[in-house]
Structures are given as C-alpha cells and as structure tokens.
Amino acid sequence: MNCTFCSVTAFNGRRFRRRPLESVIEELEQIPQERVLLTDDNIIGYGKKDLEWTFAFFTRILEKGIKKVFFAQASILFGEDTELIRLAAKAGLKIVFVGMESVNADTLASYHKGINLDRLNQNRYKELITRIRKNGVSVLGAFVLGDDHDDRSVFHSTLEFVDSSRIDVLQVSKLTPLPGTELWKTMQREDRILDKNFPEAWEDYRFTKMVFVPKRLSIEEVYEGFTYLRTEYYSFWKTLKRTLSTLFSTKSLTATLLAYGFNASYRKAFRNSEHYALYGGKNLRKKFRPPRQEVGWP
DSSP states (O other): OOOTTOSHHHHHOSOOOOOOHHHHHHHHHHOOOSEEEOOOSOTTTTSHHHHHHHHHHHHHHHHHTOOOEEEEEEOGGGGGOHHHHHHHHHHTEEEEEEEEEOSOHHHHHHHTOHHHHHHHHTTOHHHHHHHHHHTTOEEEEEEEEOOTTOOTTHHHHHHHHHHHHTOSEEEEEEOOOOTTSHHHHHHHHTTOBSOOOTTGGGGGOSSSSOOBOOSSSOHHHHHHHHHHHHHHHTSHHHHHHHHHHHHHHHOOHHHHHHHHHHHHHHHHHHHTSHHHHHHTTSOOHHHHSOOGGGGTOO
C-alpha cells in the first residue's frame, strides 16, 4: 500500500508475491510449535486472486488436520468477508493485526492510507471490527500518532475509539521516519530530523522516541499524550471490561488469552519505559481529557 511511514515497500518493492500453497502447507506440517505467526503483511492480499488463495490456504489447513493457533496480519478489508473470517477462525486464526493507523481523516490521507480513509468516511470502522470479533477472531489495532495533522486531541479521540469499537489489543507507536520512506524524504527535505549524528542516532529509531520536530505538538506533549492514553487504557477496570468483552464477543478462550497476553506485554513495556517514569505521576487527564459536554457525556 506504500504508506508514507512504512519501510516494507522501500525494502521489498511494491510487487505482491505468493509462495505456492502446498509449499506453505508443507512447511506448517514441519513446524513443531503450536503457535505460529504468519508474517505475511496482508494475509488477504490485494484482489480476487489473492483472496481465493487465502480461502484455499485455510481450507487446506482444515483438510490436512493441521492443529495450530495462528496470529496473522491483514488490512481492515478482512472484516468485509464473514465467510472468510469464520473459515480462518475454524482453521486456528485467533488474533489478527490490523493497521488502523488513525481516526483522523486528514492524517490517514497524509499517510496515503486510502482503504482505511474510505471506511472511516463511510463510518464503517466499528462495523468491520465487530464482524471480525463476533466470528471468533480478536483484533489487535495498531495506531501511529504524531503526524502533522495531529494535535493534542488525537490522544483522547484515539482512546475513545479504541474503547467504543471494543478493539481487543492496542498497539500505539510514535510516527518514525525510517530511511527510504516518503516520510523520511519529507523530513530530510524540510530539515526536521532532530539528531543527524548517524550511525549513533539510529538507536532512537525504535518507534518509542520522537526523532523529528512535529508541527502541531511539542515533543513533550507527544510524550505526555502517549502516557495519558496508555495509562487510561491499562487501568484495572478498562482491562477487566476489555477482557470480558473479548471473551463474550469471540466466544474463544484462546483468542481471549492471546489478547490479554499481548496487552500484558505492552503494559509491562510501558511501565518500564523512561516516559512512564517521567510523566506517569502527573495528572494528565486535565490536559488531555476534554470537558464532558464536548464528548456528549451527561
């Protein structure tokens, strides 16, 4: 899809390549582990032929009696096909990574995330997420914050969307201009890269630090906003409510335990981060949570 911040096309090109189906099935049969990550960036591909391949893949797993628990990656379009979701869940798919990226239409447009933008404008994000979950697969929603169209409100609006859409796992990253990407070229051209002392500076390119100057936020606001969002998300009651929602929606204990495990891992990393140490003790609600009347609360 060639998103402005994504390194996949910069490294691998834009051509979509498939291995022969039986080759993949043979490899799966040789893997002793029960849990398998399908590293394909988009398991459903980009057209009818790819979709047919995906149907054949999960069908073949069932025919061969392969007993695995799968974690896959897909675009939001995975939620369009109920039959495929049910087939995948039956074949062992229990959690799917979906790059949501943003709930800000202008940000999605700047990322060149056209498929997501269309569904957001059609107000179908929640519908597609719900369909995936109700057919037995939990959803790991990934968001990238810090674009030039993002202001302080993006942290609370993202949190509200995650809560209201019942996304099972949240992955949230700071926008990072990786070499070769369109974002990198833009930041270089505009002289907005903070540390140019390479190769030492590459240590900071790990999606947790701001390595460029944002337009509508200060760097401290970005760190505070991420701390606010994740502190709220990982609260005891939200965690309990989210876990029960995963179980009741997917009706899968495996999907629920996987989702809980991912959240626990992300929470541990957050609690051990330097930004939590710096900002975790601050009352950030006052700064990032809008007045009640602005979000329609009674």
